[in-house]
Amino acid sequence: MSAIQVNEPKPRMIVPHSVRGGAISLVGLVIGAGIWEIVGRHTQAASFAPFSQTVSALWLMTRSGELPTALESSLELFGAGLGFAMLFGFFGGLFLARIRLLRIGLEPYILMLYATPMFALIPFILSLFGFEFRAKVIVVTLFGVWPILINTLEGARSVSNDLLEVAKSYRSTEPKLWRHVIIPYTLPYTMTGVRQAIARSLIGMLASEYLLAATGLGNLILTYTNRFDTARVLAAVLVITLLATILMAIGRAIENYFARWKAGV
Amino acid sequence: MASVPHEVAIPRTYGVSARTQRTFLRIATGVILLVLWEVLVRWLAPPFVARPVTVARALPHVLANHLPPGTPTFWGAAEATVVASAEGLAIGIVGGVLVGLTMGRLRTADRLLRFYISTFFAMPIIALVPVMTLWFGYSSTVRLYIVALGAFLPICLNVYDGTRSLPASFVEVAQSYRARWWNVWFGIALPASLPYLLAGFKLAVGRVLVGAVVAEYIVNLKGLGSYIVFDSRTFHQPEMMVAVLFLALLGVSVNAAADLATRRFLPWYRRSE
Numbered sequence: 025m026s027a028i029q030v031n032e033p034k035p036r037m038i039v040p041h042s043v044r045g046g047a048i049s050l051v052g053l054v055i056g057a058g059i060w061e062i063v064g065r066h067t068q069a070a071s072f073a074p075f076s077q078t079v080s081a082l083w084l085m086t087r088s089g090e091l092p093t094a095l096e097s098s099l100e101l102f103g104a105g106l107g108f109a110m111l112f113g114f115f116g117g118l119f120l121a122r123i124r125l126l127r128i129g130l131e132p133y134i135l136m137l138y139a140t141p142m143f144a145l146i147p148f149i150l151s152l153f154g155f156e157f158r159a160k161v162i163v164v165t166l167f168g169v170w171p172i173l174i175n176t177l178e179g180a181r182s183v184s185n186d187l188l189e190v191a192k193s194y195r196s197t198e199p200k201l202w203r204h205v206i207i208p209y210t211l212p213y214t215m216t217g218v219r220q221a222i223a224r225s226l227i228g229m230l231a232s233e234y235l236l237a238a239t240g241l242g243n244l245i246l247t248y249t250n251r252f253d254t255a256r257v258l259a260a261v262l263v264i265t266l267l268a269t270i271l272m273a274i275g276r277a278i279e280n281y282f283a284r285w286k287a288g289v
Numbered sequence: 290m291a292s293v294p295h296e297v298a299i300p301r302t303y304g305v306s307a308r309t310q311r312t313f314l315r316i317a318t319g320v321i322l323l324v325l326w327e328v329l330v331r332w333l334a335p336p337f338v339a340r341p342v343t344v345a346r347a348l349p350h351v352l353a354n355h356l357p358p359g360t361p362t363f364w365g366a367a368e369a370t371v372v373a374s375a376e377g378l379a380i381g382i383v384g385g386v387l388v389g390l391t392m393g394r395l396r397t398a399d400r401l402l403r404f405y406i407s408t409f410f411a412m413p414i415i416a417l418v419p420v421m422t423l424w425f426g427y428s429s430t431v432r433l434y435i436v437a438l439g440a441f442l443p444i445c446l447n448v449y450d451g452t453r454s455l456p457a458s459f460v461e462v463a464q465s466y467r468a469r470w471w472n473v474w475f476g477i478a479l480p481a482s483l484p485y486l487l488a489g490f491k492l493a494v495g496r497v498l499v500g501a502v503v504a505e506y507i508v509n510l511k512g513l514g515s516y517i518v519f520d521s522r523t524f525h526q527p528e529m530m531v532a533v534l535f536l537a538l539l540g541v542s543v544n545a546a547a548d549l550a551t552r553r554f555l556p557w558y559r560r561s562e
Contacts, residue, residue, distance in 0.1 A: 045400050052401035071423045128311055129318030139540030141498040143506075144513070144533040147521030151338050152330075227413040231503060234415070235518075241416075249419035257423070261416050268412040 073255035081255035098240030102229045105164020109221055113169045114214055117176025138170040146235045155236040167228025168221035179213025180206060212282040219275035226268055339526035347527035366516035373432050374497045381440020381493055389445040390474050393452025410442040415503045422508055432504040439496035447489030451482025487551050494543045
């Protein structure tokens with residue numbers, strides 16, 4: 025039925041498609057918030073808070089400066105960890121692509137670390153580096169570095185030979201070859217890895233805040249859970265959700281930006 | 290000459306096959322890594338930190354459950370984690386396939402749900418563990434919810450993508466043969482999105498293991514998460530490392546099994562990247 029309509033779209037509605045789609049999505053949001061509100065009002069205050077109370081808790085926590093401080097501390101951790109992950113992932117990937125012996129030797133171990141739930145290594149990191157900022161940055165980096173490294177490696181190895189031959193026939197020097205051919209070719213792959221790393225680093229950020237020194241948003245969640253202050257816990261979870269959504273959108277935008285020159289071979 | 294990494298280097302084989310050479314190289318690298326770990330920890334870290342030698346020494350009695358009384362046993366913990374993860378995966382697969390198919394085939398369902406699915410997918414699910422202890426108490430229900438959510442979201446999104454990328458001509462042909470909607474959903478859309486389902490499954494396994502371990506730690510449930518934390522707090526790091534290695538092995542082997550299944554059962558699928 026619907027397939028026939030694809031071929032001959034009937035002008036059923038004057039409203040443009042995007043507007044109608046947006047309206048339905050909006051209805052979905054309103055229904056969700058409504059369910060949250062109703063469920064919240066009919067459960068005990070110690071276990072669930074309605075939407076309205078969560079929003080007012082969010083406002084109170086923002087005004088008291090508690091939330092901005094926590095957010096700043098979490099973002100600092102996230103940024104430092106992701107920064108190191110990008111640095112090590114990108115240069116490590118290029119390095120491994122270049123040195124065949126190392127690549128073949130290390131590949132299975134890298135894939136193994138990629139598949140390990142990094143959370144399990146936190147106690148080990150705790151005993152080596154303590155539980156302060158440095159250790160937490162290492163945890164976040166360990167969560168995020170692998171997809172960047174693996175994608176960069178894959179990208180740098182798949183540079184088409186035509187490009188390399190052209191560059192060489194114009195007598196391109198080694199540094200120029202890297203700067204003008206290999207790195208631009210690899211960047212879109214790296215950015216796919218960065219998008220994946222953003223999600224993983226967020227998990228790492230929370231995990232390290234739970235298990236190492238409690239700071240930031242993870243600390244807010246733990247503290248208010250212990251006080252049965254559900255409205256504030258949900259407010260903190262809401263902030264994390266918003267943060268994750270925004271960061272993912274940024275990640276996707278960066279990926280799409282770099283994908284423009286990804287060769288469609 | 291050897292400037293470019295992509296050049297096909299002519300391997301000097303010395304009469305050994307390339308495969309043997311590669312295996313040898315990998316084992317040698319592994320040995321070097323172990324030696325590095327041993328030397329660095331011995332040199333720089335306090336004595337209780339796990340080293341390969343102490344881990345190897347701990348391995349037999351951990352695997353044989355010969356542990357001091359009062360400590361959690363390794364196999365009991367491993368069983369609890371694996372069973373809970375498998376349950377969560379099963380729930381996640383069934384739910385994810387149903388919701389993903391619905392969203393892929395029905396525009397309205399897509400518009401109503403996509404925001405929620407993609408938002409929950411983006412957020413770290415472990416943010417919900419503490420709140421869930423308020424909802425469900427300090428019970429294994431929390432772990433089940435976390436694990437099921439962790440499996441559901443990537444599988445649902447992947448099945449949705451798979452259903453959306455179904456060529457319209459397939460559906461048209463089916464409909465011209467008077468296929469009913471369930472024929473299209475379960476006879477065409479579902480098989481066509483199987484490779485996506487497997488890709489989602491691989492993502493899901495990673496999330497499920499992390500979710501299970503974090504939930505076990507925070508809720509203090511019997512499982513590898515609490516086993517690891519208990520051992521690390523009582524300075525039994527070598528025993529802890531056995532569990533870490535087990536988790537790594539589990540992740541790797543499930544991933545390898547998924548890859549194998551893709552090649553074996555879905556040979557028609559070529560990733561166009």
